[in-house]
């Protein structure tokens with residue numbers, strides 16, 4: 001071992017879904033949106049004045065914070081923007097989980113949470129989901145140093161109600177409770193109204209899924225103004241200029257076109273609801289989804305087998321070789337054409353197995 005290696009920080013990184021170079025692959029593995037971003041975003045990028053690139057972007061991301069604040073009926077000092085919600089959550093972990101008590105999150109959830117906790121030396125405990133993959137609020141009535149839960153949860157796709165989050169808030173007044181609403185725009189009811197009652201709530205959102213802008217890297221969160229100020233202090237201690245000026249401008253234009261946004265979300269919800277029915281016809285079961293993906297297992301074929309067979313047919317979905325979920329596949333909702341190709345491939349896999 002080389003001497004300098006002794007000082008290297010050891011981490012087990014998060015493994016992101018594959019981003020294949022081959023454009024012909026049907027990519028249903030990272031919950032991207034099959035439809036383009038708002039037309040005004042496309043126009044902006046087509047005619048972007050590159051002179052803007054000489055200067056640093058606005059470190060306070062004022063325009064986008066103001067646009068999002070107006071959209072959600074909040075003041076600007078209650079919105080924090082980051083480079084995707086991954087950046088927002090990472091800054092939130094650093095900001096609010098600095099105590100010695102364990103931070104709580106479900107055992108089956110966004111796999112990045114334990115990675116940040118390990119990186120930042122935050123003690124944590126994974127709370128098992130119930131047999132049916134639901135989260136029991138009663139499990140979060142124990143001493144903790146903070147809580148983070150996605151709603152809908154990923155990869156289960158299950159949405160819990162506002163009462164569920166309020167129960168957790170009521171029983172944890174001295175913890176920061178983060179609700180990761182990455183997938184809330186696909187039919188779920190947001191817990192945003194609870195912000196008026198609870199100053200220990202942080203609601204996290206992303207432009208990556210419902211706004212078709214995963215490649216632009218924009219995420220944000222909303223909380224009380226003291227919480228947002230605390231996050232801004234941490235951010236300004238790591239990197240002042242997080243969002244590029246292009247991302248800030250594109251983000252503003254996306255938020256302005258609410259009609260387009262709602263229409264695209266509606267299309268995905270429709271395809272998703274049809275998908276669960278079609279997949280049931282092929283022998284798959286899974287929970288009712290409130291996200292832009294479904295989480296399903298087949299009545300006889302193992303998860304890893306279907307995953308590999310789909311891959312051979314150039315269709316990528318997501319699979320985890322983990323206890324409890326090894327037979328499940330997380331399938332992102334693609335365009336209607338992509339879904340048709342998926343069903344054909346699944347049918348082919350099932351039929352060849354029966355021969």
Ligand code: PMP
Pocket residue numbers: 083084085086087110150154180182205206207208214218219
């Ligand atoms: N939270 C959840 C629950 C997610 O599934 C994802 C997507 N991987 C993220 C946050 C991060 O998304 P992004 O950084 O693209 O905003």
